[in-house]
Amino acid sequence: MKIKKYGMIPALALGFAVAMAGTVSAQSPGVTDTEIKIGNINPYSGPASAYGTIGKTISAYFKMVNAEGGINGRMINFITYDDSYSPPKALEQVRKLVESDNVLLVFQALGTPGNSAIQGYLNGKKVPQLFVATGATKWGDPKKFPWTMGWQPNYQSEGRIYAAYILKNHPNGKIGILYQNDDYGKDYVKGLKDGLGAKAKEMIISEQPYEVADPTVDSQMIALKASGADIFFNATTPKFAAQSIKKAAEIGWKPVHFLNQVSVSVGQVMTPAGAENGEGIFSTGYIKDQNDPQWKDDAGMNKWRAFMDKYYPDGDKTSSFTTYGYTVAQNLHKILLSLGKNVTRESVMKAAASIKDMDLDLLLPGIKINTSATDFFPIEQQQMMKFNAKEKRWDFFGPVIAGEVRGS
């Protein structure tokens, strides 16, 4: 018998399912009458270990779910492994999750490189790669990868939102760009350019890349100021965002400043940069900021606070990773709840691809989760916001904007 690419795997899976059927009732891998196994990989060690907070928050979230009786009578067994942000390690750990731990699905695997390494494997095995923790645009491609779905607004759609704002309010502006030289930074720049359309060529007068290993972005900032740009598009990760905001103030450059929402953390970016230097910076958001006093008595925010106090007391209550982890975990929680007793890999994927106006505790008012069989981008709406240095918070303004970008 000639074995074609992965032709054997469905057969093996079937054999396995049949074998399982003898012991428990006929159910999907990772699901018994009392338990649902969910797998995850996060960088708990290595250069990107700050992101590990997301995995820890999700672990704590499912502890809460279990303490409150589980989901339709089943407890959640959340198995999370460390991949140190290394693609080979990511594949090893995901294979362990799927083949040894026999999980129902892989949830919130973090990072673009790691997800690229596991995408082919998971789709080949028909295991959901649900709500990946990266904003790259390539995760919403249901035709080619029907088992992979993104979650957060993708970087390109955010870039388009800034472009629309610039075209409306500063049509004759000269734009200088600082971006991280990887797919994340380039996705932002592409979104901005696509949004500016034909005007991109004349409006963008300087593009300065930096490497994630660079110690500072000082020289890039000086070059941007020298270029004469009066609009600054800042597509940087937290450390460099703080440096660039500070440097702009030091060299007396006062452009209209657009900062990507990857780096809007008040605690990690705005305060180290000097809050007064951040006055008037524009960005976008979709999750409520726990440091923002306008959510002081917000019901959803209070639920999150109670969760943090009880289930993740050693967590950082100012970190946006904890609100993010809580929100994405709640999304999966709601999907599983809606399935009743019929929890399989197919049913989860089907439910994830047919969400209508789902509301979550920490999403900004007006922002809803929506997906369809052809739309694998759950969050596509955002709202613009402006930094208020005096109150050290972001003030939202304008309407909720949809910046839809379909995967290529």
Next chain:
Amino acid sequence: MKTSSPVTSIIAAVGATVITLAQNWKLAGFILILVLGAIFPFWASGVFTFQITQLLIYAIAIAGLNLLTGFNGQFSLGHSAFYAIGAYVSAILMTQLDMPFYLTIPIAAAVCFVFGFLFGLPALRLEGIYLALATFALAIATPQMLKFKPIEHLTGGVQGLTLFDRKPDAPFGLPFDQDQWTFYVTFAVTILMFFIAFSLVNSRSGRAMKAIRDNQIAAKVTGIDLSLFKTLTFGVSALFTGVAGALSAMLIAFVAPDSFQITLAVAIFVGMVVGGVGWIPGAFLGGLFILFVPNIAEHIAFGLSATFDQIRKIIPFFPSIGEQSAKGLTGTVYGVFLILLIYIMPSGLAGLLRLAVQRIAKARG
């Protein structure tokens, strides 16, 4: 009884073979390894087969570094660069020219040999820690070079190259799945590479390499061409690591700059030190360490919170760690392992084994 006669003759034949093998333990060991390798994928699960394949790949890379450091006295903290070049050469040949994977291994080996040889030329002027620093720079630079715009259409830039559709299947309708076949290919290449490594260190050239390591001036006086041997060793070392890289491209079916960060260079270096500098089979022990100890460290770290709580029941003032915070201690636990290991076994697992053999020999008188 009639039926017993073929059985007894088989037993006799087996007995005779066992006696021959017992007299030639090297051959016996080799056959044992072959048999174990042949039956392993049938006994092991898919993940375990995958992990052992990864171990063999690390072992080849570590052996490559060991040839350079253990046998020639040159340091390198940059072998992730050659690993990356091997992986990318293989991946690019597969994606651009549709070349079958097997053909890409010798080409990756040749390209890495040339790269290593060329890097060895300026390295001639550098000694010890200065060479370590230069190779370190190479390891830092390589992931960025892979994103370099003019070659982005080949390397795929930061996105890397996905090879999932190009993983080789077992040929001639052999009844192996991809995991098993990948293991067999890797196993065969491993045997070949270690055969080359053993032959090399026991040859005239190997003695020249060791002579240079032990005393350069003395080596020169005996007529050894220092620069030639040092650059050649660099080339061969890079070749080994490049072959490992090419195999990893097939195993992971994905190459990206993030796969070849400085942490990989450090892992190969750690593997060499742990396995034993200057001892070829130590590469397998080193591979075992860098593959599995991080996983063990992870398990320990994830359970630390509960352990601390247990201790607190006995010693009330013992500190507590939150269950989630403990997950962040994987790297720390791994570090503790490494420190303990180096402290207890300063010459690696090889030194420990040698010590054990000496003790046993002594006890026997």
